[in-house]
Amino acid sequence: MLFSLSGKNILITGATSGIGRAAAVMCAKQGARVLCIGRNEERMCSLLTELHSISSAEHSSYLLDLTNNQSLVDCVRELPPLDGLVLAAGINKWKPIPFIKLEEIHELININTIAAISLLKEICKKKKLKECSSVVFVSSIAGVYTTSMGNAMYAVSKGGLQAFMKTAALELSSKGIRCNSVNPGRIETDLIKNNTQLSDEEIRMDINRYPLKRYGTPLDVAYSIVFLLSDETSWITGTDIVVDGGLTLK
């Protein structure tokens, strides 16, 4: 089977919702044992039930807030050796520049950028990534290829994450560890549903800006994540896959 993840241990953050959840399910379908990180217990239980219904692999979960460094360190200590890591946890908040609050920008960067850096750092320090493993950062087109009004805090967090991905790809290459990102446009998840700032009319107009005339689904992104985790991409590192229905062509 192409893009098989059979026998691989894959750790996924943000596994309880949206893109991370779709990635967890796809990884299990491709034969992986999935180790899930999230905060919401109820959603984690439902995910684990789904994963166990897909395969008999020893899927497991870790409930923690990734911005709490001690919890992160404790979690890494318990991890088995990893073949793959997907960094999908993240939040978004729109604020025009004059209204940016320092605590909000800290909150955004803490989870979107620093938590991903801290987790990879700790995993490297404890030598939990096997040789020839693959790390996939869930970045964005925002802050990397484009940006939008009110999206400064998020764009900064993702631009920083992208810069870190490239540096990690270079540093970890000597161990055969690959680092890449997927860079989605707007994907139908809680992240955008919880943002009520756009009216239904504005959302219709926004969808119309996409050459493929729809927002993405979590699965659209999960397929690219599986691709980058698989051994078929063993000579791809430091790059990104834009999954945006053609938006950045314009």
Add this chain to the structure above:
Amino acid sequence: MEKFIELFAEQLDAMSEVTLNADTRFRELDEWTSLVALSIIAMVDEEYGVSLSGNDIRSVNTLGELYNLIQEKL
């Protein structure tokens, strides 16, 4: 209401002096843009502790109606 109109006017990038009052149909102003809409949402949150949605803003026409909507949500 006067204070609200003042705060609203601050969010417009108006080079030209627009005169605003309770009857102004704000979404028809030349200065009305998606960024102004986001700024109004953020200003109302900061000044009144009220969270307006994009749909709330589209549900009213005049500044007076917008002000009343905020009062209802206080």
